[in-house]
Amino acid sequence: MIKETAELLKEQMEEKYGIIVIKSEGFYTTDIGYVATLTTESGITFDAWRRKNSDVNFYMEEVWRRKGIDKWGIAGDFITGTESVELNVGYREEGKKDVHKLIKPIEEVNNDLWLTIYVDLKEAYKKEKAKEIEKEIFKYYQFLQQNGAEEVELIVRYNENFLKRDTGSYMIIRNAEGKLPNIRDVEDVSETLNK
Known part of the structure; x- marks a missing residue:
């Protein structure tokens, strides 16, 4: 069988x-x-x-994941100590799963998708390095905004889940009303730290 x-x-x-x-x-x-x-x-x-x-x-999700990584997966060019970049893809509504859209660039269909970029860092959060990392996250976030990823969530973290430790993550994600925070400067990035 x-x-x-x-x-x-x-x-x-x-x-x-x-x-x-x-x-x-x-x-x-x-x-x-x-x-x-x-x-x-x-x-x-x-x-x-x-x-x-x-x-x-999950064919369509995988096609979008690959397109998104190809377009936006260069966090390492902005954020020092990037270990990996991953993109989680979901559909806001199953009815929007249109095979014909697969030929389009991801930035043209990202309103149909729920996209989250995960940037895993090599080192855990350290207070003394926070400002430097936050500046780099801000530059990467600006790149995303200028390259069709206005509605894409961003999580920058040191993934130590296998040890069940929360070492802090910068989470530029939607609130209960579905709105992304307004990130205007490095201080706004600081406020997204979840520890």
């Missing part, structure tokens, strides 16, 4: 998106059921789930 499902999902995804899948690995989990991890000839790797009522796949 695992092999059959992987083949079936491969065929469905090729037909739905007009892609060529070069690798399809199936597996089963008790939480999700039958799943396949698919890789396209262009190097996009995504999961597809077999469900009773309708299948679920």
Whole structure:
């Protein structure tokens, strides 16, 4: 059944998106059921789930993730000690998942998406280095604003979650009303520190 499902999902995804899948690995989990991890000839790797009522796949999210990283993933050019940059992609409304938009640049569709850039740092928050990092975050945030990422959330952190320690994160994220904070200067970045 695992092999059959992987083949079936491969065929469905090729037909739905007009892609060529070069690798399809199936597996089963008790939480999700039958799943396949698919890789396209262009190097996009995504999961597809077999469900009773309708299948679920993450191809479009992965395409947007790659486009966003290619466009905005240069935090290391601004922020000293950047270890990695990742982009989390979600849809504000499932109805906005339009296959035809995949050819557009990400900045033209980011109002349909919920995007969060995570910048992981090599070192934990240190008070004596805070102003320097905050200046660098501000410069990176300005770059994002000038390059089509006005609605993109930004979290800069030292990820030590495996030790269950909160070392502080700068979180330029939406409030309860869905509004991003107004970041006009370095002091505004300071106010986004969550410890």
